[in-house]
Amino acid sequence: MPYSVNLPSGSGQATLVNSTQADGKTYEQLRLECLQKGKLFEDPDFPAVGDSLFFSQRVPVNFEWKRPGEICKDPKFITGGATRTDICQGQLGDCWLLAAIASLTLHEETLKRVVPHDQSFDRGYAGIFHFQFWQHNKWLDVVVDDRLPCVRNNLVFVHSADNTEFWSALLEKAYAKLNGSYESLKGGSTMEAMEDFTGGVGEMYETKNAPTNLFLILKKAVERGSMLGCSIDITSSAESEAQTTTGLVKGHAYSITGVEEVNYRGAKVQLIRVRNPWGQVEWNGPWSDNSREWSAIDSSEKNRLLHNSLDDGEFWMEFGDFKANYDKIEICNLTPDSLSDDGSKKWEVNLFEGNWIRGSTAGGCRNYIDTFWTNPQFKLRLDHPDDGDKMCSVIVALLQKNRRRLRKEGLDMETIGFAIYEAPDDQDHQGKDFFRYNGSKARSRSYINMREVSERFRLPPGNYLLVPTTFQPHHEADFLIRIFSENKAGAMYPNPPEEETDEEKGLRRLFEQIAGSDNAISARELQHSLFSRKEVKFDGLTLNTCHSIINLMDVDNTGMLEFEEFKVFWEKLKKWIMLFLAYDTDRSGRMSSYELRSALNAAGMNLNNKILQLLGLRFADENFDIDFDDYLTCIVRLENMFRVFQALDKQKKGVINLNMMQFLMLSMNI
Template sequence: MLLWSSLGGCWKLGCEDWMRSSSQLPKQDYEALQERCLIDGCLFEDQSFPATLRSIGRGPLLRKLPERVYWRRPPELHSNPQFYSAKAKRLDLCQGLVGDCWFLAALQALTLHQDILSRVVPLNQSFTEKYAGIFRFWFWHFGKWIPVVVDDRLPVNEAGQLVFVSSTYKNLFWGALLEKAYAKLSGSYEDLQRGQVSEALVDFTGGVTMTINLVEAPCNLWDILTRAIYSRALIGCQTHAGKERVLENGLVDGHAYTLTGIRKVTSKHGPEYLVKLRNPWGKVEWKGDWSDSSSTWELLSPKERILLLRKENDGEFWMTLRDFKTHFTLLVICKLSPGLLSQEGGQTWLYTMLEGRWEKGTTAGGQMRSPRDMFWKNPQFLLSVWRPQEGRRLHMPCSVLVSLLQKPRHRHRNRKPYLAIGFYLFRMNQSYDNQRRLPPEFFWENAPLNWPETFLTEKEVSRELWLEPGTYLIVPCTSEPRQESEFVLRVFSRSHVFYEIGSSSSVVFSKEIVDPNEGQDEFFTKVFEKYPEINAIQLQKILNRMPWSGLGSKQPLFSLEACQGILALLDLNASGTMGIQEFRHLWKQLMLYQKVFHKQDTHRSGSLNWAQLRAAMREAGIVLSGNISQLMLIRYGGPDLQMDFVSFVHLMLRVENMEDVFQNLTQDGRGIYLRKPEWLMMSLYS
């Protein structure tokens, strides 16, 4: 027997039974609803997604619920509720009773990039300023960003604990409210029970997902992961399909994880390639080699071990790439811009999106099985590809990324599962002008250049193609004829024209997009062609040749001593050099330091005083007391108690380094115990 209770609120939005059959969300004006609540002195109640059993669902999820379930607002659950806090750990969310590990794994990948997260979760919402019990989130929904409005009534048990997603910080509620908004978009909490990491990643970013079957993983998987991590891709993975259960090795079968980092380390037996993963449960970890309690950590230098190993049951752990490929089946990489695998020069991609549908009797032809089947009835799209810079790379094909997305066929995403979809690619060797559709004879006489490897019952299938300049035909289809659904077809390339045969308008949505990381990738490639391993002298040359455009006319000059200090902080295996991973990490930090330094250097003097230093460090995520800040200025600043950019970089790297050490060694968050070799290593070398 379930008992339900809800407190508070008076402003309601009538929306009848839209959930029973409609495939569209109700249109709700967030600003107008909030203003109306503030004027009336009421808290918002969303009748389109009410605080009742109807929003939970009607299936197996009900059997998981506690005997008594109440709906409470965050101010009723905590004396100091906060929507979001930048000071909280980035991975602070834990899965609740809903089997939505796929959603949470994608969400945790999102938290690694605050600017991307803030597109989905407006972080300026609160329970104090203009609080009216109403919150808004944004999701990418088949070509456009749509808002989803919810009230803040959340299901809790008798003890006041959240039934679904919660934070390790009991006063933070952004994760629980985002899950509620996604449940509303999907139909109900019950509709989050099953899904793919790739589906949520697309909804959070509008990016393109690439799924790698780890049983058939490419030999350059480590290189792919390296490019993905440092081009700000979001990465999830899944274990073998099956009932969600904990195995003896600590992994959970039939479960999704977030890939949060990679690291090449040097052990006594040679190099090891490690991946860092997190369980959305916030607990239950891998027990094999390189786990928190594994003896393999003794094979590393003390410094490397201290900085990487964190013995805490928080669901995050390391394992080798070899074990990762053995125990996980799928790796999902969501790229915000298309150049993940491509190594072409240039920074501009052209993006075109077209919408279509498969209709029974007219355009639902199914897959290609025999020369005279119904395949020719499927929607047909012409793609013209040309080389953007004639005369360069004349014998090199062009990279074209094709993404096929199918729309849900029911308001409740799990009521009608996704169809198995794919697409074929044909080369056009002659013109078919003024054709509403290419005739069946074309498909009898021409074999596809590209067949779907498998028809996947997923929201998106994508593939990178390498095409010579010319005209091509793309035919998206379902695995069986007469299956109905709507779809979106996206094409990314350096230069192309893309349109549907027989359509009145050639382009529905087309624009140029810039991949900011591609210029950096080209820069990194040139650096490491010249310096595969960078020592202090080479680092000095690189940093002093950089334009540092973000610092204005005050260009920094890195001394050899400063570069030796920087290298010591990043050189985990004490080799006297840094590799590509360490340099990319350094580069990311330098861009952040340049930004905050320039912002606080209001007089453009090229240096910071005590107040400016403290403000710059706070903006970069480091909060120190006034006394400590003063000591840092004396230690790293000049005789006039001013700190230049080079000294600021050295200080910030050192503080962040020691912060990582403390977090990895502390058991209670208040203190640590160091053995003598570890103390000497951290005191003298870093």
């Protein structure tokens, strides 16, 4: 299926990189060089040594690296077509990869891109083969030599049931090279490999817990040329390949090839077409090939549906029977340009790339509100609802890059997820307060340590903010986000927050020193930090004064100062100190109470004589002096009083009405 890509970063549609070799040479260049020199290719980028096998342990047995011609007399690349019987598991825990390869064999056109068929051990053979994989919006051509790990002349890892056929073993080797080693392939999900084979985005549904619109989801997926599979769970190995009385096989990977609605006896009936590619066994219940239901529908409709179901092993089922018999559905929403433009409706795809960097953009999930806002943010605009609907269908897929390759450095998959918020009209990177006071409109169902987290949503048209995160802060990784939509969507990066000045960076360091691990400053921590101020001579602030400061600056009512609140306070403190020093001419740490009027006027507080007299009585000593602690207490309490009054004076008439409890509450907080 073709696809269109709207990429804010401007890197364009998925591109083919001709070679991943360090020397930049292509497969064809390397093959011709070997033929001219009369030697077989030996891959310097993935040598036949133990490090290509394992990174966390020594090679447990004596492996020999052998070419197919040393293993058997007449090796073949592909014998009689690539089928699931060509894929047998070896001693590596990569059954997830094998299942994906088996599924790939059901889609001939896609298979030919991943496994170019014009390769052989006959004419033009030079010990070199190549395979193509999708990685992070690029198609890579991965070159390998054909030396394969063996023990006693037998392949150790993936091999074919036909011991003269080697395409599957060489494909596994190329995939191991892409990921750094064979050991890097241990453990994974089938969908991960399917995405690397197709460039698609995966979804998985359990039929027993599926959304109510599952039939519509499947119908649209078929219309878009997506790859769909289904299976029946097994509870033990004994059930594998067991046949049910209705002709279905447990543990089998089936493909879904059609979704239709038919008129049956005056009502609409939902049908789904399923294919068993590895046998003649078919469903024998309602709507099976020769069932009586077909005689009750229009002959033209019957011919249309059955004409495309001529393959042995392909059959129709009523959708309710399908859900009752099958357990899992996998959808790989295809996007690569490897499929022909057959008129299928296109997905619209937006791509974002980014990274989480410790101390900068690795803010962690919403549990860590103080740093959550520092995560990368991306804006998405949904203007056009789905055809015949008022909502917009989107699939969001967050993928962490290169984590298998990084295993040898002690790094594994991060636990990742994302949240979607309704975005404000401005184009700015949103700060902490936005996320404190606004809940998400959608989010990934869970945080999980898989390569990709994907989710389908139905959202009303509007502007949205997408925030991808690791679960915990300070964890680093690179990521790719793909957003699939039925109709074209706008995508952009918000304006970044303004760069901090050197002064702000210094203030942040001071804040982190004072705040400690909880990233917030308490009254006692504030008292201790202000005691060390050198500009003014004083014995330190009382705890009550520090509580008043926190009451003034604590806009989110946490009882503590966070960085933005601390930054505002610090600017005010510098201004208050300058005013005090203007009247403390002898630097004694005291100012005359007669100067209080001028100091308060300079601070923007114009008070009448009666209030000034009360302040003098409250804060001046017997010598009519006011020390810095009392001055600061006075000015902070006045600021608090002005702030509270102005907030309550909704009509701006200079008058407020309070009942007793409101008055008491305000008095306690000022």
